[in-house]
């Protein structure tokens with residue numbers, strides 16, 4: 108059988124220790140063990156099936172998601188899973204749901220922006236899921252411009268309460284996940300108003316629904332905002348709309364780590380920077396970077412396996428056609444994506460470290476690295492999600508016509524992934540933040556303040572001073588170019604973190620060699636993509652450009668025999684991949700054929716509607732023909 112033989116023979120060609128590469132990909136032997144065990148647990152549980160997801164109506168889809176979430180929670184309790192294991196379970200269940208916002212944003216916001224007392228009050232309730240929370244920041248009229256939010260939280264000194272209100276239609280909260288149908292509580296971002304004075308945006312814990320009958324509390328209007336792109340995909344999430352009509356909450360439900368409102372209505376600032384109100388976004392952006400490598404590697408795994416199974420043209424002496432993975436054009440599209448998946452994995456690991464480091468410093472009242480952490484999380488979130496979204500679509504094309512079938516797994520993966528380019532900050536808006544950070548760093552170059560961390564290279568580039576003068580002519584005017592500069596800065600981080608990874612001790616036969624090849628592919632591919640910029644700025648000569656391209660081609664040949672093993676190292680189950688084209692055993696054609704018959708349209712041989720619509724046309728044609 109074609110697929111079986113092809114993948115088995117590919118695996119036998121691998122020149123490195125796949126088991127050791129699995130450890131590198133997972134991050135440690137322990138993480139690999141946990142992820143392997145939990146992925147199998149999910150794959151073997153019928154409640155977590157997802158093969159019919161794209162065919163369900165929104166209501167059935169959503170109810171099924173609730174069932175899965177409840178079952179996941181039950182299993183977490185029954186099996187006494189650790190936080191790490193529970194997060195893996197969520198990952199392999201592979202379905203966006205209210206739980207993500209509860210654990211991923213509501214709880215981190217209370218931890219990051221609540222006082223000790225507030226944490227003691229709210230976290231136990233949230234950890235036990237006695238309340239379910241979401242993150243209600245974005246409004247119908249304002250998402251990117253957080254300081255432009257219109258929801259008001261007005262202090263009433265008479266009753267010691269805040270009055271939460273939506274003064275306009277555009278102030279309606281719009282988009283928060285988990286809000287539409289599930290959450291009982293939300294962290295709501297609104298303008299703090301004391302004595303008619305506006306103190307800017309802050310977070311408030313607001314109960315939305317009754318804990319008895321789940322009905323919205325008085326003064327609160329909530330609903331789902333409607334179907335989103337693609338079938339299945341992000342429609343498992345109840346992104347919601349929310350309006351307040353003078354809803355009162357106690358004063359101690361304002362998150363008060365950054366600033367406090369006293370009983371007398373005085374605003375007291377802590378010693379922490381006000382930007383900590385944006386802290387949850389830094390945390391989630393960091394997580395999104397790690398997730399990018401998962402989504403991209405998943406698409407690459409499907410496209411690579413299928414490219415080894417699929418044969419077109421070029422009859423060999425044995426009468427068999429050529430595997431499409433052997434075409435240089437296929438390699439030059441696929442292997443940079445394979446390299447990117449590994450590159451994003453390692454930069455994600457580093458960003459996780461950076462985030463932990465900044466958090467430890469914050470605890471010790473050292474706020475010096477916060478601007479860099481913001482710039483790195485914003486920039487890398489933008490770079491990796493844009494590249495991943497484009498990469499998934501490229502993988503679909505690499506799989507030809509079959510890639511367009513839902514059973515390939517790629518359409519749903521694309522549909523579920525692309526909002527990552529928008530949520531947690533539109534990717535261009537985030538790059539502008541990086542640009543602002545870079546300009547600020549450049550402006551300090553002459554002042555004796557040495558650049559550190561990811562900007563250390565700036566101290567070595569003399570032309571940057573002139574650059575600063577040019578930018579001072581107008582940030583907005585040059586913003587398109589500044590965005591390119593921000594991307595280049597982030598690419599430099601990705602490449603340097605890959606190189607740093609290679610400097611670590613990497614055990615296992617041939618593993619380091621494969622990673623070196625992938626790192627070189629990533630760097631040279633980026634150079635190739637931006638060749639015009641490199642040449643026009645005189646960074647490289649035409650001769651060097653052509654040598655780089657020759658080197659890239661040679662690296663593709665080096666990776667070719669290892670391609671299947673390099674995607675096997677992701678250790679994905681067939682359940683997680685949910686792709687007929689990416690099956691581990693390569694048994695693509697019989698399964699594609701089998702899958703087609705499962706479509707509800709094939710339940711009957713003659714379709715519903717034949718009698719009403721097709722038959723009359725056929726009869727009409729018959730009459731016309733007689734005329």
Ligand SMILES: CCCCCCCC/C=C\CCCCCCC/C=C/C(=O)SCCNC(=O)CCNC(=O)[C@H](O)C(C)(C)COP(=O)(O)OP(=O)(O)OC[C@H]1O[C@@H](n2cnc3c(N)ncnc32)[C@H](O)[C@@H]1OP(=O)(O)O
Nearest residue numbers: 193194197207210211250251253382385388481530531532
């Ligand atoms: C079953 C059980 C287990 C389950 C486990 C599940 C675990 C899941 C874990 C995680 C999953 C998470 C799920 C994710 C799902 C995502 C859903 C999506 C959510 C959202 O989208 S929430 C809304 C996000 N919104 C945005 O991102 C808005 C984007 N806009 C902004 O961030 C900002 O407003 C801005 C940066 C664009 C502001 O620009 P502006 O120029 O107006 O700046 P100012 O507001 O005036 O501030 C300037 C000043 O502040 C600095 N700054 C800005 N942002 C930050 C920051 N985040 N941190 C630190 N500093 C910041 C900026 O640099 C300026 O500083 P200077 O004045 O230059 O010094």
Ligand SMILES: Cc1cc2nc3c(=O)[nH]c(=O)nc-3n(C[C@H](O)[C@H](O)[C@H](O)COP(=O)(O)OP(=O)(O)OC[C@H]3O[C@@H](n4cnc5c(N)ncnc54)[C@H](O)[C@@H]3O)c2cc1C
Nearest residue numbers: 242243244245250251282283284526529530531532533535
């Ligand atoms: C699936 C999904 C889930 C979400 N979940 C949540 C959630 O749980 N909680 C929550 O609060 N929010 C959530 N959001 C909202 C999300 O955070 C915002 O949509 C996002 O921050 C982008 O803001 P926006 O929609 O206002 O885009 P806009 O800012 O209106 O962007 C529109 C266009 O304008 C451009 N633009 C905007 N400002 C500038 C500028 N200064 N310079 C140049 N160009 C600019 C952008 O690049 C973009 O091309 C979610 C969104 C989605 C799609």
